[in-house]
Amino acid sequence: MFALVDCNNFYASCEKLFDPRLAGVPVVVLSNNDGCVVARSAEVKALGIPMGVPWFRIREQARRHGIVAFSSNYALYADMSNRVVEVLAQFSPDIEVYSIDESFLDVAGFEGTGLAEYGRQIRERVQRWLGLTVCVGIAPTKTLAKLANHCAKKNLAGAAGVCDFTIMPPADLDALLTRIDVGEVWGVGRKLTPRLQAMGIGTVRDLRDADAETLRARFSVVLERTLRELRGTSCLALEEVVPDKQQIICSRSFGERVHDLEALQEAVASYLSRAAEKLRQQGSLAGALTVYIRTSPFNPSEPRYQKAVTVPLPEATADSRLLARWGRRILKQIYRPGFAYQKAGVMLSDIRPRLRNQLSLFSSSRATRENARLMQTLDRINARWGRGTLRLAAEGLDKEWQMKRGHLSPGYTTEWAGLPTVKAR
Structure with missing residues (x-):
């Protein structure tokens, strides 16, 4: 049994966390050399600004809407990510840190608490201790947990931040998977989606109900494994030890x-x-x-x-x-x-x-x-x-070639000089 915990708008949330003046303010985080938008707060998403758009193209739009831009502060994000993992370790001893803002937890054995309630406790503690909002998806396989997390983020089926597939009636789950595009499945992505759609597989439910042998013959054993995960058979174990990089x-x-x-x-x-x-x-x-x-x-x-x-x-x-x-x-x-x-x-x-x-x-x-x-x-x-x-x-010493970071925030949690200053009156 798995829970996927994913931080909402992680980079932008880290930037807003230490500056109360940014509450409700649209925030974007820029790529290296302040080139493109790589993270958006909820307010920016509501304005319809897409991911990856060059900053210079939306600079005037940003001025009109009061959008605040930040350079990528990797040290801050990495430190906050580690703090999230430390909190999650209190809920399960078995954790796979999948990315800087996502972690899988093995929650087998915690069913007695009620997994949905357990997910809400995780969400509440991360919010209270760190000020970050997370969504939790719970399911018997990692692929389904990713989908459950997607539903939690999009508030599908009234998930409201926590979605537990294990308590959902089969008919309701079928209806939900029919509403989700096949491209949202973990591991499918942009390349496979058009090929699957050409076969009449356009939704998650279509993929789950497809013929396993046909998919294996036309694609690979990897996609067949994804199908079996969608059917509730766990094929992907928790990777608690990160394998050494080969490059x-x-x-x-x-x-x-x-x-x-x-x-x-x-x-x-x-x-x-x-x-x-x-x-x-x-x-x-x-x-x-x-x-x-x-x-x-x-x-x-x-x-x-x-x-x-x-x-x-x-x-x-x-x-x-x-x-x-x-x-x-x-x-x-x-x-x-x-x-x-x-x-x-x-x-x-x-x-x-x-x-x-x-x-x-x-x-x-x-x-x-x-x-x-x-x-x-x-x-x-x-x-x-x-x-x-x-x-x-x-x-060298004077590195004029170094990437530009003209909107860099302080190292709030990693440098003494970056600590916020509080003035008492």
């Missing part, structure tokens, strides 16, 4: 166009330093490195160029210095002068566990251990005093 990608669009090689080298070194930190966090090493650069694909007045090169490393590593050195070599290969570069990125692949790595014939085990200790020290200092306290000289 680690770090890329950013630049705040302004970059022309010279030196600035690109600083950006690539910075991205590799962050990717290496993630690699060490999961106790892994990377055996291959990809570096890519590109100009803007959307500006016809600028000449276009993009290039990516992947190289196998002589020895798998998580050492930021070695990765930055190889990144510099690759970048020299692919860089072409005369272009206005808009984005660069790196990818670590061929990832393997550090403890199972085999040294090459000419490797020094002592040097390897010392390098690992140095990286551990680097990570500890940055964890305590803030990322970037210690960094590679190759990352």
Whole structure:
């Protein structure tokens, strides 16, 4: 038995949480470089402003309606997400953190309380302790729990924030699933929806009642598994341990166009330093490195160029210095002068566990251990005093290429300087 807890309008809600003046005010959160709308408060949704629209296109509309824009404050969102999970852990010891604003809970054994009532308790405590609104969907499978959460958010069938499929009469559930488009099913998405509709499968109920063998033959065993989940057979277990990433990608669009090689080298070194930190966090090493650069694909007045090169490393590593050195070599290969570069990125692949790595014939085990200790020290200092306290000289100091965040809110929960000030009279 599963409950899916999903924070409503999470990014926008985090921004409104610490500023009482924003109560009832329409709020949007912008993507990197303040480019597009990636999160909307309920007030903005009511105005009909779509997700993904470029900020410059709605700036005048935003002024008319008093919309307040914020740059993405990832540190704030991650911290609030962790706090939500800490509250949820009081309701179930078995939790899968599915995304920054969604978590699955195993609620088997709590039926005696009444699962709908249990969901309301979850919703009430998160609201009271953190000030965030969540919706709860309860069902015997994860796919159905996602749908139940959708119903809770849309207030279908009088859900009002909590929807429990387990207490719904079969006829009522059939009627509800008939009203929901098949594209809302977890894992179906935009690509499969037109193909399913062409087969006469337009609603969730249509998919649930379709022939399993036909779907498996035309699509895959994955869609057949989705069908069985819709029928109440649990095929997806709770993933309490997040599997190690097999690829680690770090890329950013630049705040302004970059022309010279030196600035690109600083950006690539910075991205590799962050990717290496993630690699060490999961106790892994990377055996291959990809570096890519590109100009803007959307500006016809600028000449276009993009290039990516992947190289196998002589020895798998998580050492930021070695990765930055190889990144510099690759970048020299692919860089072409005369272009206005808009984005660069790196990818670590061929990832393997550090403890199972085999040294090459000419490797020094002592040097390897010392390098690992140095990286551990680097990570500890940055964890305590803030990322970037210690960094590679190759990352540069005056990073003009960094992404723009002109509407960034304070680090209310992650920085002493960001704490709200209260004045008593």
